[in-house]
Amino acid sequence: MSSSSSPSVPLNTGVRMPLVGLGTYKLRGPQEVHCAVDAALAAGYRAFDTAAVYCNEADLGKALRELMPKYGLTREDLFITSKLGPKDQGVxxxxxxxxxxxxxxxDYIDLYLIHWPGTQGLVVADPQNPGNRAQSWAAVEELHAEGKLRAIGVSNYTPAHMKQLIQTCNVVPALLQVEFHPRLCQTELREVCEQHSVCFQAYSSLGKGELVSDPVVMEVARGSGRTPAQVLLRWAVQQGIPVLPKSSHPERVKGNMELFDFTLSDAHMDRLSSLDSGHRFCWDPSEVA
Structure with a gap:
């Protein structure tokens, strides 16, 4: 990816990744995807996150091909992430x-992740899961060596899954993408990532929309003159943690990128961090063998 003015973080591959990307979970159909991508490119987004299970990879690729000329962009200006579906885990x-x-x-994907530590069709405690993960990692390492996957990583791994992978891999994962917000600060996972130079990336920064109405978040938003969504996203990026806000509404897409012209005070950062209770709004991978 070429350099741009968009704030970014380094990966252990030497490439820089934008701090803010457009999440595309639940964006469905050519029209909705095209509209969201158009609004995102106009607002300065250069990173886009999809997955096999989102069933929108083809629509995202098509929208980007159609819209890049409008914004004077080439493929090298973009950072595309996709993920392996749990049904394809293993062989x-x-x-x-x-x-x-x-x-x-x-021709290549900038970042490719194993989406889930388990395998579709197996119970979470099935002892085949670790072997399937190892087989998947070997496959993405091979494609990484061929240049088809510029960087490889994982999503929804626990500290135990991460330690197991790091002990056995040939290529250390470039990134871990997990649920992260003030109610789920993931301290142990962040420490594991820091120890091994693995970028830690957040999804569900707004807690599936529930955190924007949290009284503390609303209080900090009023004190900062920003929206609750902007405060939640800023709380992460101010710690150097990349985020993937998702919206199909152009104004929200634009607003979610407006994070770099204000700073939360230390008191506000601490107030938000004090909400940590280990609460998940999404799936829990901790029982996966």
Whole structure:
């Protein structure tokens, strides 16, 4: 990816990744995806996050191809993330990754993640899960070596999953993407990532929309003259943690990028961090063997 003025973080591959990307979970259909991508590119987004299970890789690739000329951009100006579906965990991992490349109609994916530590069709405690993860990692390492996946990483891994992977891998993951917000600060996971130079990335920064009405978040937003969503996103990026806000509404897409012209005070940062209770709004991977 070429350099731009968009704030970014370094990956252990030497590449820089934008701090803010557009999440595309639940964006469905060519029209909705095209509208969101158009608004995002206009607002300065250069990173886009999709996954096989989102069923929108083809629509995202098409929207980007159609819209890049409008904004004077090339493929090298963009940072695209996709993820391996749990149904392809294990023996079908290489096929799954190549299918994502085909759907996106791209020669390479900037960052490719194993989406989930478990395998679709197996119970979470199934002892086959670790072996399937290892097989998936070997497959993405191979595609990484070929240049088809510029960086590789994981999503929804626990500290135990991360330690197991780091002990056995040939390529240290570039990134871990997990649920992260003031009620789920993931301290142990962040320490593991820091120890091994793995970028820690947040999803569900707004707690599926529930945190924007949290009294503390609303209080900090009033004190900062910003929206609750901007405060929640700023809380993460001010710690150097990349975020992936999702919206199909152009004004919200634009507002979610307006994070770099204000700073939360130390008191406000501490107030938000004090909400940590280990609460998850999304799925819990802790029981996956």
């Amino acid at each position: 079908k991992a290489k096929e799954g990754a190549l299918h994502s490349l085909s759907e996106l109609e791209m």
